[in-house]
Amino acid sequence: MTNNHVRISQLKDHIGSEVLLKGWVYQNRSSGKLIFIVIRDGSGLCQCVIEKTSFNPEIFDQLSRLGQESSMMISGLVRAEPRSIGGYELAATDAAIVCPTTDYPITPKSHGIDFLMKHRHLHLRSQRQWCIGKVRHTVIDAIRRFFNDNGFTLIDTPIFTTIAGEGEQTLFEVDYFGRPLHLAQTGQLYLESAAMAYGKVYCFGPTFRAEKSKTRRHLTEFWMVEPEVAYIDLPGLLEIAENFVSSIAARVLADNRAELEFLGADIPSLEKIKPPFVRLTYTQAVEILTGPRTQEFLAKQLQEFQAQRKNMEDKIAELEALVAGQSSKQWQKDKAAAEIIDLRTELEELNARIENNPKHAVLAADFRWGKDLGGSDETIISLMHDKPVFVTHYPKDAKAFYMRTDRTNDKVVENFDCLAPAGFGEIIGGSVREDEYDRLIERIKHEGYNPEGYDWYLDLRKYGSVPHGGFGLGVERTVAWLTGEKHIRQCIAFPRMMDKVVI
């Protein structure tokens, strides 16, 4: 057996040579005198072809019954083969089994989310998870690249913190040698002081929120990157944010096209992610939501859903007739039965959307200026645009104390949310910070906080205060949006959800 160990991702450079692959059995099909083993090595997949006539009979026999996820090494000649996954194939000449496996729990058939979460340590090996992990890696690298290339300095802010960024009820409290502290839900306040030292800074790390939110957009532990810039206004922040998000999308398109294709991501729509993004004020967003455009949009959406439901129901009826009839072979019936199960699941999701549509219409129509935008409102706005949307200038009362009051309209603050397109929703929240001492202390008191707890934060408004601001981008939400993944729990290796920490 050759010692020329090559990773599958590098096979293109070794066509015609003898190489050694080290990995795990992803799929094994034996056909009497021929075995196809798809091997997985962490860098990709490669089909190995093992012919009985040119192989040690004992090893051939062992290989023919080798279970999924057995670890093995296999050597042979690399050749281009368009029929094969990845485009290359190994004509195997020798193999060694490292650890045979039987009864691997995650089979090539479908599994429920609960089962997969309980087997998360194994699920990471699955192709879908692997692709998401690769995209996440690129997203994180692109985030660091963007800030490092644009003059930002990394500041690591503490995880044990003494002050809250926003609402106090959403913090995890920890016992810090008898003193109550909590886990960071933002690095922003610390970052503001660093921005006065370095001009442009960012922090990047895990963030903790004790929100009792059981939705596809929430984790209790997630990763967030937060830039903070001195001497900047709201238009300046929006410009950074749109360049930033566009650079992430471009990097993922460049580095992970194969993964995006496997995941079924909407690549053409990602290619549209370029500055400028759409800019709406909160007031304009409210006008859209309460206006005829939204009602028409939702009515049209409902019609589309209903047409889809009709199609699905017809298809299910057709397949059910096939299963009940006499004319088909058993395997055709089995296949149809499996398809019925999939369609029923889809139908259930569609029914939920049909049920929610009128509720969302009412929520949007009844929206009153002053409330924060709800999840469904954000979804509607983002579905109406094929680029990310900035919504700016929210009502002051709905937002955090540190956001800068608009000097031309003191009912609103200079903040913004960035809504990803296709209905995914918010991926960025940010603002210009209140830089006047008197206004800030007034806001702190108005919120009922004790100004003493904010002494050092208020100092920043005493000693050379300047207009400044920043934003936070959620990594898992960004990955979910880019990959088309519905739930962000798939976008982090070991998710922490409300009331649920499996591994």
Place this chain on the structure above:
RNA sequence: UCCCCGAUAGCUCAAUCGGUAGAGCGAGCGGCUGUUAACCGCUAGGUCCUAGGUUCGAAUCCUAGUCGGGGAGCCA
């Protein structure tokens, strides 16, 4: 915290009106020289979530509980 849905083989799901438990995959054995979630034959595999109740009879109906999924509020 509130609303909706669900729990049947290792996994994904069936089971008509309440009549005594089925299929695919996976596992084991056999067959097949180009398979793509391969295919064909055979074998093993069940405390129908738990506790009560209705009934001659409950996977199926009722009550309570447990666990899970989806959504709302809130947010990245």
